Amino acid sequence: MLSVVPRPVVVRAPSKVNLHLGVGDLRDDGFHELTSVFQALSLSDDVRVADADSLSVEINGEDARVVPTDRRNLVWQAAELLAERAGRRADVAISIDKGIPVAGGMAGGSADAAATLVALDALWQLGLDRAELAELGAVLGSDVPFSLHGATALGTGRGEQLLPVLSRNTFHWVLALAKGGLSTPTVFRELDRLRAEGNPPRLGGAEALMHALASGDAATLAPLLGNDLQPAALSLAPGLRRTLRAGTTxxxxxxxxxxSGPTCAFLCADAEAAVAVGAELAGAGVCRTVRIAHGPVPGARVITHETEH
Ligand code: C5P
Structure with missing residues (x-):
């Protein structure tokens, strides 16, 4: 009998860095109004899905131990959400190779959720378009639509409403991964506390930064990078000041x-400079480990998909 046997589908999803993260006021729904310029970076997670008798999640990589593999995992929720939309059971085995630090401020969980949506859309041959996937993604988390989108984008609302941003050239980054993680809600709460106590400076608009991105010049872009969550992250993890100093030194x-940290991202002049900065940072004892990355890169995309007849 002729039948289509779906093979495992593997999807790669990027990490992100916020080149500009302007945090506005706390909304009634518990989220903050954001103006965010995201860039997708080559440090990525691979998610593999295959037909199974029931839903399961397995995680491989250095940080695997600290990630739940039950319904608390965004990937599990992504599978259930898409299955409900498709009117079928979420009977798949999901396996994640983690390259993105866990609770690191680089949207690792969102990347996995985005990858799961793309992978299951392919495995189940649903044919949903990116806008439909992004709408589902936004239900799962504010950063999931960007993990689907990739490249460079301006995010507004709670970060889920995206517009593409013109970015010329490739930028080279060194990422200093910290020993522990920081919880995103805790960092936002700390910012609220700091704002209630005093008046920490707020970022202005992102226009100059977007011009610098269009020019493609890293040296012009560098002084325009900014993150309103940084004072809150530094307040919760004061050791990051040393890490930031060590990178520029x-x-x-x-x-x-x-x-929301605690990963620190260092923009470098070129690929060679990134290797040199990475080597020096690795020896400075100011972080758990160092990664070199570049951006922008595409959003979650299928990297193997074969069907057999
Ligand atoms: O959307 P996501 O589930 O990733 O958000 C995690 C938490 O981060 C939220 O529950 C909220 O505390 C905080 N957050 C926020 N404002 C945003 C996005 C996230 O306060 N725009």
């Missing part, structure tokens, strides 16, 4: 906390 053009 090592020759990075600029360093910022990535998203």
């Amino acid at each position: 090592a020759g990075a053009l600029a360093g910022i906390v990535s998203g």
Whole structure:
């Protein structure tokens, strides 16, 4: 009998760094109004899905132990959400190779959720378009639509409403991964506390930064990087000040906390400079480990998909 046997589908999803993260006021729904310029980076997770008798999640990689593999995992929720939409059971085995640090401010969980949506759309041959997947993604988390989108984008609302941003050239980054993680809600709460106590400076608009991206010049871009969550992350993890100093001392053009942290992202002049800064940072004892990455890269995409007849 002729039948289509879906093979495992593997999807790669990028990490992100916020080049500009302007945090507005706390909304009634518990989220903050954001103005975010995201860039997708080559540090990525691979998610593999295959037909199975029931839903399961397996995680491989250095950080695997600390990630839940039950319904608390965003990937599990992504599978159930898409299955419900498709009117079928979420009977798949999901296996994740984690390259993105867990609770690191680089949207690792969102990347996995985005990858799962793309992978299951392919495995189940649903034919949903990116806008439909992004709408489902936004239900799962504010950063999931960007993990689907990739490249460079301006996010507004709670970060889920995206517009593409013109970015010329490839930018080279060194990422300093921290020993532990930081919880995103805790960092937002700390910012609210700091704002209630005093008046920490807020970022202005992102226009100059977007011009610098269009020019493609890393040296012009570097002084314009900014993150309103950085003072909150530094308040919760004061050791990150040393990490940030060490990166610029090592020759990075600029360093910022990535998203809610604790990963620090250093923009470098070129690929060669990134290798040199990475080597020096690795030896400085200011972080768990160092990764080199570049951006922008595409959003979640199928990297193997074969069907057999
Ligand atoms: O959307 P996501 O589930 O990733 O958000 C995690 C938490 O981060 C939210 O529960 C909220 O505390 C905080 N957050 C926020 N404002 C945003 C996005 C996230 O306060 N725009």
